[in-house]
Structures are given as C-alpha cells and as structure tokens.
Amino acid sequence: MSFSSLLPAPVHSGKTGSNASGELLVNALVDDGDAVASDQYSAMVSRVTLHDFIPLRQRDFNMAIPLPSESEVARTAKKTWSHFQSLIGEVEQKSAGGRTEDELVVLPGGKRLHIVTAQHDPLQPKKASRSKKSYAPSNEDEPIQPILHTTSAGDNPSPPVDKRAWQIPSFVSQWKNPKGYTTALRGAGSVVAGNSGGEVTDGFVALADALEAADREARVRLQLKREAKVVELNRAVREREQKLNKIMKSVPRRGVPLHERDVSERIALDTGPRPTANRSHEGVAYDSRLFTKGATTQRQTESLYDNPLFVQQDIDSIYRPRKTGRGEATEDESLGTGPIEFTPAEEQNGDSER
Numbered sequence: 001m002s003f004s005s006l007l008p009a010p011v012h013s014g015k016t017g018s019n020a021s022g023e024l025l026v027n028a029l030v031d032d033g034d035a036v037a038s039d040q041y042s043a044m045v046s047r048v049t050l051h052d053f054i055p056l057r058q059r060d061f062n063m064a065i066p067l068p069s070e071s072e073v074a075r076t077a078k079k080t081w082s083h084f085q086s087l088i089g090e091v092e093q094k095s096a097g098g099r100t101e102d103e104l105v106v107l108p109g110g111k112r113l114h115i116v117t118a119q120h121d122p123l124q125p126k127k128a129s130r131s132k133k134s135y136a137p138s139n140e141d142e143p144i145q146p147i148l149h150t151t152s153a154g155d156n157p158s159p160p161v162d163k164r165a166w167q168i169p170s171f172v173s174q175w176k177n178p179k180g181y182t183t184a185l186r187g188a189g190s191v192v193a194g195n196s197g198g199e200v201t202d203g204f205v206a207l208a209d210a211l212e213a214a215d216r217e218a219r220v221r222l223q224l225k226r227e228a229k230v231v232e233l234n235r236a237v238r239e240r241e242q243k244l245n246k247i248m249k250s251v252p253r254r255g256v257p258l259h260e261r262d263v264s265e266r267i268a269l270d271t272g273p274r275p276t277a278n279r280s281h282e283g284v285a286y287d288s289r290l291f292t293k294g295a296t297t298q299r300q301t302e303s304l305y306d307n308p309l310f311v312q313q314d315i316d317s318i319y320r321p322r323k324t325g326r327g328e329a330t331e332d333e334s335l336g337t338g339p340i341e342f343t344p345a346e347e348q349n350g351d352s353e354r
Contacts, residue, residue, distance in 0.1 A: 092117075
C-alpha cells in the first residue's frame, strides 16, 4: 500500500470533462443562492464555442465595413473645430490678462496708438521674480513703545554743552591696552563733566599699593628662580667638560705599552715588506698557505666529487703573489710545498732596527 492511496479522492473525479468544466464556470460566475440565474448562465455557457472568441475581421477578411456619410463627417469636423477654438480662446485670455481684442487709443494730437498683445514664448522662463521675503503682519495688540526723548524742543538739535554733559569716557585697562593710553589715578573718578568734586577713596589707594607690592615681589621671585636655573646649567656644563677631559687624558695612557710592539702576522710569518717610515701603512699581503691548508680536507659524503675541479690551481694563482719590492710581485714555489718557518725574534728585531 502506497502513501498516495491513503489521500482523499480529487474533487469532481467522477464527472466527465465537459460537464465538470461547465459547472465550475457557472459556479464561479453565479452565486449559489440564485437558482434562476444559475440556470440562465448554464444555458449560455452551453451555447458558447471557441469560434465566438475570434474577431470578425479574422473570421472574414473580405468583410466590407460601411463608411460614414459626408454629413456625419462635416458635423464631426465642425464640432471638433469649435472645441479647439474654445480651448485657444481660453489660453489667449489668460496670456492677455483678460483682454480679448487689441485696443486703439487716440492721443490729443490726433495720433492713434494701437495696443497689441506682445508675443510670449511659452518655453521661456518667467521674467517676473517673486521676493522670498515673508512679511509678518503688524500686531495691533502690542503696547505703544515709550518715547525716550523730549518733544518739547521740537526739531532743534541739542547744544554742545548738553552733549559734553552726557559724554561717557572710554575705559583704559591696566592689563589690555594695545594703544598705550594712560590716565591719572586721582582724576579717574572725575573725568565725567559736571563731577569735579570726585575723589579716590583711601581703600582704593590701599588696594592699588597692595597690588603693586605683590607684583614687585612676584617679579623678584621670578628673577631669583631664573638666576638659579642659569647657575645649575653652568654647573652641569662644567661637570660634563671635566668628565670629557678626564676621558681624553686616560686614552693615550692605555696605548703606551703597545706603542713599541709590532705583532702583525706579516712580520711573524716573514711574508710582507719591512716596516719603514714611508711604507708602514701599505696594503696587507696574505700568505697563500693559510688559504690552501683546508683545500685537501674531506668533503661531505653526499657530494658527487671529492674536490672541485682545478680548485687548488685557482687558489694558488689567486693568493700566490707576494710583494717584495715597491709594487713588484714574484712567485715562490716553496711557499705552497714546504713547512711554515718562523724567524727568531732577535733577527726580526735586528732587521726592523736596521
């Protein structure tokens, strides 16, 4: 038993194809409660065929369709023309500002002025620019602003004496005074015209004296601190110089014991020129036996050849030259074959003294 055999049977499975499709269409178009309409639609659906859905021109391509008469064409054209004229008239009235006809104005001199509507390109932008400022209406409920001047004198300006009486002097600061203005301390309170009897109180004078004394004391303290810092820097510089001088004096003393010694390999092996006053700093010449000593050593077991080809010959040719004179090179066959010989120290010292 399969799983599909347990499912319910499909709807309308026992009906034929034609009856099932017709009843489904009727049930979709008509409400179930209207039996009369259901019967009518059932009869209509039973008479519908596929041929009814084909257009008439495709059923019969030779079908002749009657053309309208001349009267019908004229009536339709007149109706269309009148409608277009009404649309054009509305546009002209809007562009002319309500004036439909041109105006004729007669001037006093007998001249006639014919006013016509200017042609306007609808594609051009508008020339009249609207202001973006918004004006708020005045509030009538606001109280009346008081008048801060007398109206009895009329339009006559005030005399210079009154202007000098109301003049307020500018303040001169002690901390921020870029233009360098100065003012007297005693006369600071009596600058205003009409106040000649003003004097500075004793408390203000005492405060000014205290501020001046504090400023003087702060300046002295800063000066002492600056001098102490300079003294400290001078002392540090002096100590550093003394330390460097001590180091410089101790350096030659360490080289004194080695000053008369000459332990170079050139002199020990007797392979280089004798040091003289003029040739004590020439280039170093190497002994070829020091480089050919390990040429015959056993190579690694993984190597295909025991020794490289012509390696001994190349090494001898590279390191064999020996300097015997000024810029001269000779070949000594005994250097690569015989044992290393050292000269006694007495002979070496004797040769060097010569």
